[in-house]
Amino acid sequence: MKSWIQVFSIIDFISVGILLTAIAMNAFRRLESYLRAYILNSWLLSLLIAIVAFMIGETHLYIASVTTLLSKGIIIPLLLKKIVRQMAITYDDEPYISTALSLTISGILVAVVYTSLSEGIFVIGFSKHVLQISIAVILIGLFIMITRKKAITQVIGLLCMENGLFLAGFSLTFGMPIIIELGVLFDMLMGVIILGIFSIQIKRAFASADLDKLTILKG
């Protein structure tokens, strides 16, 4: 009955979708589409966990899937949207490098991960591909944090990294104990709230949301 998951290689499709949405975050300059790519990324992550839970029949994976959907798919995006509206910015207009170059570099990152993790001792979870994709997503999130200027876009880069980490942990161990997962999610929620307040304060104090301006000393 559960063979259709294998037949249509659904896990492969969803994990490639997670990778694609992470790469798409590199391409978008408009904050709205950028945020939408992140939301899609989180929803796909939750869907992947739900399908694996269905496949192996573990109850606590269902809980992990639902908490992921609630926190990363709904609450955090709503908070971020509110912050974006308060800051009244729609574009990350001048990132450090061009769209084409950042897409190329994220492609190279994926190639490096695929080749360097092609074999090794890591393969103990349910799928080798998922582990590789999760490491690629972590690196892409880090790359987004390096290349973007606005505080809010860097926060979303961090969240993308966290999605990758969650996927990596999940693919290696079938999910951490539920108490740790809840703790991490709660921490993230707090982190987003604090960083949101920070970025609004930065915007208010410097009349700009660019983190570049923070290097200017104020007496």
Added chain:
Amino acid sequence: MEYLQFIIIILFSPLIQGFIRKLKANMQGRVGPGVFQPYYDLVRLLHKDMVVSGITSWIFKATPYIVFASTAAAAIIVPVITTSYRFGMMGDVIALIYLFGLGRFFMALSGLDAGTAFGGEGSSREMTVTILVEPMMMLSIFTAAISAGSTNMARIAETQSIAYSPSHILALSAFMVAIIAETGRIPVDNPDTHLELTMIHEGMVLEYSGRYLALMEWSHYMKQMLLFTIVTDIFFPLGISTTLGISSLGISAALYFIKMFCISVFMALVESTRSKMRFFQLPSLLGGAFVLAVLSLLTYIMMGK
């Protein structure tokens, strides 16, 4: 008989163009010209006199024949309704892409040959788009070629299964973007206008008239239908005949026209719902599609399917 399947592409390619134009007009709330309008245009152009600039060289006169011949040669090595034919041994996907390259090279030269500013502009833009599109097309075809274990078009069409994997979907999306760029359709180029500042393909053929223009336009239509055929061969080969029986050929031909219909609808939809991009924004669209093509190859290598 099976050697004559490329005739289908030569004969029906203006119909596809007319059909896309008609669909586009209907989607925009216009009646539009009939689906046979490209045929009338070609016939009219073939009867007209030509005006050839006095400063042009032999390249200008040879180009229409070279472009038409190279596109027809590319049509010969592509399986249209049956994979059982011997011309397929003459060339593979790599030869196919370089036959397109030959035609494009001479077209760009002829744009420069007449010495007008718009011709040079069109040629330079075409070459800029080409260096982005050609590797993308190659990589996405190679993904299918690796999974088939052959670069021969007929073998690829025979071995492709219906169970799609992520790498195929990625390659398909990259290839669709490549087709839009190659056929000069809307996010990349506008096929309907002669607006100086935006034209790419029209800029290069601006100096042509009469019989030469007919040949250039016809080979453009043929190239478009040929690219659609390559998509169906590589990604949707369902139902393509592997034998020469009359019944299987009939089913295959019917399915072929249904597939062409679907791709035409898709193209008309894209053209009606997108707006043309600024030329300097193109590298981010094509670069994105190129990353898709690279990822499809990488994903294939990683997942092994």
